[in-house]
Structures are given as C-alpha cells and as structure tokens.
Amino acid sequence: MNRVCTILGIEKPIIQGPMAWTSTAPLVAAVSNAGGLGVLGVGFAPIGFVLEQVKATRALTQKPFAINVIMDPASGILDKIVTVVKEEKVPVVYADTLIGLDYALSKKYFDIWHELGARVIVKASDIRDAVTAEKAGADIVIVKGWEGGGHVTVESTMVLVPQAADVLEKTPLVAAGGIADGRGMAAVMAMGAEGIEMGTVFLAAAETPVHPNVKTAVLACGDMQTVITGTATGEPCRQIANALSEEILRIEAEYVRKEAAERLRPVAESSLKKAMAEGDTEHGAVMAGQIAPLVNSIRPVADIMNTVIAECRAVMAGMSRLQLD
C-alpha cells in the first residue's frame, strides 16, 4: 500500500496544491471525491472565510481534505487554525513556507494539530526545511521545484526530489512543480517520491471556480510564456506573462529593492483576485507553472486524476523494457 494514501486515508497519491482565490470548496471536494487530497487555499484568508470553506467542503464530500496555513507566527492565524481544526475536526493541516521553517514553532503547532487528530503536511522549497519538517513531526513532506505556479525559489523539482529522498529518514516524500501527467508522476516516483502534488493542471479543471478567462489563458500558454516576478523584492512568483508581469519586471529592473517594493505594492495589490475572480488576465496575476503547455483541454477532475494514474502505471511498466546497453 502506498504510504501517502495510508497516512492521509486517500485512494490515489495525488494532492491538489492549495491555490489562493482558486482552490475553494468545489475544486477541493472534487479532488477528494476522486480519491486524492483536496486542499483549501486559504493561507491568506480571514478566519471567517476559512470556516465557511471548511463547512462548504464538508457539504460536498465525506472524504479527507486539508486546509493550508502559512507558518507565520506574526499573523496570529496559527492559533485561530487550532480552533478551526478542533471545532470542525479538519482531517489534514497543510503548512506552507517559502523558506525558513522554524523548528520550535512547527513542533509546537504540529503537536497540537496531531493531538486534535489531524495529519500534518509540510510543503518545503529547500532541503533544510524538508529536514526541519520531518524533525518537527510532519506526516508528509512535499518539496516544490521552481517549475511550479505561484511562489517559488530557485531549485528545480529534478534536483530537489532525489536530495530530499536521501535525507528524509522515515517521512514519505511528495513532489510538486512541473507535473501534469503520468510521465511526470513516474519520473518523480523513480527519484524517490511516493506521491505528487499538482496545481496548474487543476486550474483548468471543469470544477475549478475561477473566471473562464483564466482557463483560456492556461490553455493558450506555451513554453517560455511564464515568468518569475518579485525576485527583486524577495517574493518570487511564477505566473503567465502579461501586461502586469511586464510592469512588475520593468519596476524591478529600474529600481533598487526598497523603492521597487514600494512601487510594486499598488501594482501587485489584489492582483491574484483580479485574475482569478474578475477574469482580468492582462492586469491580474495568472499564477501558473511551466507545465501549462501540457494542459490542453478543460476536463473533469476525476478524468484528470484517473488519466495521470493510468499513464503512470503504463510508464512504470514500460521502464523495464528500456535498454541500457
């Protein structure tokens, strides 16, 4: 039995990455109902919205799902999430951090969430955080490479996965960033992962409650058409190139860090919402990963997931026929 499935109580080792303004109840429930783990992208949301989404997800599925939380002690969100997990019996807490997971903070909250009966997933973007997550007691560690949509660092999935597989002592590893089909899944499983997380491929799923313009933009995206903005200000983020990203990159090229950050604030503010909810794919941030060119049609979540698993099985079976000499 696959350890990721056993730990999370799911049938397919596929996690849908949390996506702010995107992975709300309809997508999350569809993924969980199809046998994977849906994750509510509520890391930046007010607690009232988190509660509302947990209840909405429960109304659509009996299966396990997760809420994501950013491991930021300053926001006060961690204690509020404890209350939600306790009152709503949330099955899985998904902690994400760009870089710099704090051991003491993580241990404290992972212990509390565990005592409340929840499983804990951590998404790490470097090896140090993957190790810290395991030491602090995470049940599953995800490493995400810079191919992925949304906030990224500079390491690729190809290099992160085998390194993480080598250093994690007992915790199952899940790979994220640049996976959209069974070939990608088989590749990361060959490198030591026991499951995958996908985000971009679910952006264009039939059940995903984003503006139709976003799905059109993902379907139209070719290679070389995503860019990383925010490097100069310390918040690198992969998105589809458009008028907004051009403006951000122009400001970053022209101004040094502090002034760039000040000038970017009004440009970037609410930009994800502008794209995902309002459909402005030119002046909003259409976060998506480099794998977008493999997303060619709008398909139901279950179809996407079943195809990935079937392709992965076929690739794994075919590998033994490859000649090495």
Ligand SMILES: Cc1cc2nc3c(=O)[nH]c(=O)nc-3n(C[C@H](O)[C@H](O)[C@H](O)COP(=O)(O)O)c2cc1C
């Ligand atoms: C539109 C969008 C929004 C995202 N928002 C978040 C977020 O709020 N928190 C988070 O941890 N990751 C976020 N991500 C990253 C995904 O959870 C996931 O790690 C990533 O999409 C995986 O790589 P892929 O895009 O190549 O599949 C976002 C990704 C996208 C495409």
